Amino acid sequence: MARYLPLHASGELARRAAAALARLAACDLCPRGCGVDRAAGEHGFCRTGRLAQVASYDLHFGEEAPLVGERGSGTIFFAQCNLNCVFCQNWEISQGGEAFAEATPEALARMMCELQAQGALNVNLVSPSHVAAQILEALPLACDMGLDLPLVWNSSGYDSLETLRLLDGVVDIYMPDAKFWTSGPAARFCRAPDYPDVARAALREMHRQAGDLVLDREGVALHGLLVRHLVMPGGLAGSEGWLDFLAREIGPDSYVNVMDQYRPCGQAHAYPELCGRPSPAETEAARRAARGLGLRLDDRHERTAMWLVRRLLRGT
16 A cells, blocks of 8 residues: 555645645745745746646656566656756756646646556656645545555655655655765756755655665565666766765665666766766776675666566567
8 A cells, every 4th residue: 555545544645735835935845945936936946836847757667677567667757857967868858948738736646547547556756856745736636536556756866854754654665866975066067065965864864764675576666765876977976975875874775776877968068077978897886886885786677678578478
C-alpha cells in the first residue's frame, strides 16, 4: 500500500496540501526562497506560477532497475526547474524558454491514474521541487480516482527541509541527485553556492523518512532512498566526497547509481571545463570507491539487457 493512502483517509493529506498552497503567496517552497506571489500568478526563479507545467508523461524504461521492472516507471516530467544546471540534459524543458501547458489539479490527478492504468509500477515525479504544492493538491483527487501506486520524488536534491517535512509519509521512494560536493562548481554552474549543504541536509531528511531502499522479491522498489550521482569531467562533482558521505552519514546500505552519461548539453559549451566527458577511468574509479565503501550499486544496464532478452524470447 502506498504510504499516502492512510494520510488521505485521515484528512491529513488535504491539510498538507493546504499548508503547501498557502506558502505560494510568498513562495519559499524551495531553497531559492524567492518570496513572489505565485498564487497570484507571479513567477520567481522557477518561472512557474499557480499551476504546474507538464512537459510529458508516459511509461519510461530508462530509469534505475528497481523502478522499471518489466512494466516501466510512470514518469511525469514537470517543465521548468528550481536549480537550472547549465549542462542539463533536459535543458529544453527545464529552462529553454518554451511555454508548456499548465495542468490543473484535476488534470495532474488524471495523469497519475492514466499511468497506473497503463501498468506503471510507480508514479515518478521528475523535477518536482518547485511544484510540491501542486502535487500535494492533486494527490487527494488522484486517491479518490483509485491511485495506489508508490510515489517517486525524482529531484535535483535542491529541496528545502520545510517542504520535505510536508512530504513525510507521502513519498514512498526518494531519488535525489547528489550533484556537487563543493560550493564553487555549484555557484558557477547552477547559481546555487548553497547546493552542497542543502543537498546533504535533504538526503539526511529523505533517509530519515523513508530509510534504505527496500526491494520486493522481483527486485522492484517498494520504499526508501535511491541516490543518483553523475560523474563529471575533471572531478567537478566531487565523487569521492559524496560516496564517503553516503556510506558514513546516510548508511553503508545506501543504494546509489553512479552514472556515466554526462555529455555537454544546454549551455555547457560556454564553459571550457564542461565541454568534455568523464573518462572511463574516472567513472570506474567512482564505482570502485562505492564498492569499497560497501554501497549498493545500481545495475540498470545489466537488468535492462535481461529485460530486453526476455521480451524478445516471448516475442512481445
